[in-house]
Amino acid sequence: MNPVRVRFAPSPTGYLHIGGLRTALYDFLFARHSGGTFILRIEDTDRSRYVEGAVENLIASLHSLDIHFDEGPGIGGDFGPYIQSQRLELYQREAARLLGSGHAYRCFCSPETLNQMRQEQQQRGEFVKYDRRCLALSEAGIEAKLANNEPHVLRLKMPDNRVFSFDDLIRGHVEMDAAQSDDQVLIKSDGFPTYHLAAVVDDHYMRISHVIRGEEWLSSTPKHIWLHECLGWQTPLWVHLPLILNPDRSKLSKRMNDVSVESYLQKGYLKEALLNFVALLGWHGADDRETYSLDELCAEFSLQRVSKSGAVFDLAKLDWMNGWYLRNLPLDEVVERSLPWFETEGLSLPEPATLARIVAAARERCTLLPEIAAYARMFLCPAELSEQDRDFLHSEDSQRVLRWFQSQLPRSGGVDPAAIDSIVKNGISELGLKGKAYYTPLRLALIHQSHGPELPATFVILGWEEIHRRLGRELRS
RNA sequence: GACCCCUUCGUCUAUCGGUUAGGACACAAGAUUUUCAUUCUUGUAAGAGGGGUUCGAUUCCCCUAGGGGUCGCCA
Numbered sequence: 095m096n097p098v099r100v101r102f103a104p105s106p107t108g109y110l111h112i113g114g115l116r117t118a119l120y121d122f123l124f125a126r127h128s129g130g131t132f133i134l135r136i137e138d139t140d141r142s143r144y145v146e147g148a149v150e151n152l153i154a155s156l157h158s159l160d161i162h163f164d165e166g167p168g169i170g171g172d173f174g175p176y177i178q179s180q181r182l183e184l185y186q187r188e189a190a191r192l193l194g195s196g197h198a199y200r201c202f203c204s205p206e207t208l209n210q211m212r213q214e215q216q217q218r219g220e221f222v223k224y225d226r227r228c229l230a231l232s233e234a235g236i237e238a239k240l241a242n243n244e245p246h247v248l249r250l251k252m253p254d255n256r257v258f259s260f261d262d263l264i265r266g267h268v269e270m271d272a273a274q275s276d277d278q279v280l281i282k283s284d285g286f287p288t289y290h291l292a293a294v295v296d297d298h299y300m301r302i303s304h305v306i307r308g309e310e311w312l313s314s315t316p317k318h319i320w321l322h323e324c325l326g327w328q329t330p331l332w333v334h335l336p337l338i339l340n341p342d343r344s345k346l347s348k349r350m351n352d353v354s355v356e357s358y359l360q361k362g363y364l365k366e367a368l369l370n371f372v373a374l375l376g377w378h379g380a381d382d383r384e385t386y387s388l389d390e391l392c393a394e395f396s397l398q399r400v401s402k403s404g405a406v407f408d409l410a411k412l413d414w415m416n417g418w419y420l421r422n423l424p425l426d427e428v429v430e431r432s433l434p435w436f437e438t439e440g441l442s443l444p445e446p447a448t449l450a451r452i453v454a455a456a457r458e459r460c461t462l463l464p465e466i467a468a469y470a471r472m473f474l475c476p477a478e479l480s481e482q483d484r485d486f487l488h489s490e491d492s493q494r495v496l497r498w499f500q501s502q503l504p505r506s507g508g509v510d511p512a513a514i515d516s517i518v519k520n521g522i523s524e525l526g527l528k529g530k531a532y533y534t535p536l537r538l539a540l541i542h543q544s545h546g547p548e549l550p551a552t553f554v555i556l557g558w559e560e561i562h563r564r565l566g567r568e569l570r571s
Numbered sequence: 572g573a574c575c576c577c578u579u580c581g582u583c584u585a586u587c588g589g590u591u592a593g594g595a596c597a598c599a600a601g602a603u604u605u606u607c608a609u610u611c612u613u614g615u616a617a618g619a620g621g622g623g624u625u626c627g628a629u630u631c632c633c634c635u636a637g638g639g640g641u642c643g644c645c646a
Contacts, residue, residue: 142645201644212643221574276642276643279643284644288646289646312576343639344638374584375583382584383595403638404577455608548605
């Protein structure tokens, strides 16, 4: 059996799409699991859709999620170049072979002509495909048009009576009648190849063993098989992944969802959560496990366990998973990741030990990274008290609570949670207050809100000096 | 419309002919908790429909229905 070589072949039209990420991830996992090679190939054969910086962006996104390729732009490999616009001669050469063998033919039809043809076919209720009018052109006619510099394309001549069949690794046996396949354009009038030609040629020369791609490619697979045959090549194994879906079960689109990987990262989703979640969109291990690290995925992944049906992108579950990683990653790791968000919040950082305690308290109640920094506000620069809260704080009972704590709490030294616990219990009996009447004034004075971490944790974070400062500030003499 | 693919709780899924159809998210209730959370327990909830094959079908086959994809000089 051939060594496993798989490629992720995006077109540089913008950012890494969630669907693209899933394909790249499965490519990567499959390669790692089987000791194969993972290749990145840039399919930039459409000059009109080229976006400046998109390739760099794509690679950066992949790298930021710890998905690294073995061959590709920037790092090279034995089968480069890995950018299709740098391989044009190769495509021209193979196209010429096709033309010579009669498997391809020149077509001079203008877009307008084709449009009209399609409209008519549609009206007649026919299958819409090129009617091969240029196939009837005489040698002399072609020469004349060529001499006249008329723009033209090269089309693949599909066989007339042929049923293509192949065994998709996920879908099993698939059969399609060649009559359903159009005479695909191979070389555009600008001399660039179309996806179909370029992908087939590259898959061959790059010795790709498994073509792993989205299900949207399933119906053009006969063309690709035919191309391989016409060029005298062996076909790779076909693997068509189920689609990722919008809530209404249509193909995932930016109409209904955020689809850019970068934007999820920018919102404060963790790479671990994104990867884990996306991996589970179409793949599931043999057991009931829900959380996997990238390494664990590499170890467990298999194409046999990829499902056939599309999967809805469920934000609620992604959120849960992100919260799970927030709570289960090592604390210092979460601190590290939340640092940039303190900066965007405009918060200056407390000393490391205090920061760690704040993050420890925050991670229990947050879903996204920026929420941690936002949560830290109550300790670092609490919000203004509302009129209502101020009134409550100035009530006689509230003042008693604050005064009592002011007199009981140490003014310096370390903060011992156990000691605080007993002081707090003490206050309940001494003041004859409990519940909201007892705790709320404290919270309001200390963190300017009625909800927050447990009191001991809050005390430890603030420290005696700050506690007395904040108590004193709300005390009316 | 033609062709192709798909079909288990609302969502992601397990099951590879015999299960009280399991897990996770979401939702609900309860427990822990001074609050908010976390955590734990429990609950609601599914084999699209119809035919076969079989002692026995969620599982295999066929039909129907529904959903999706493709039908570009885009990938």
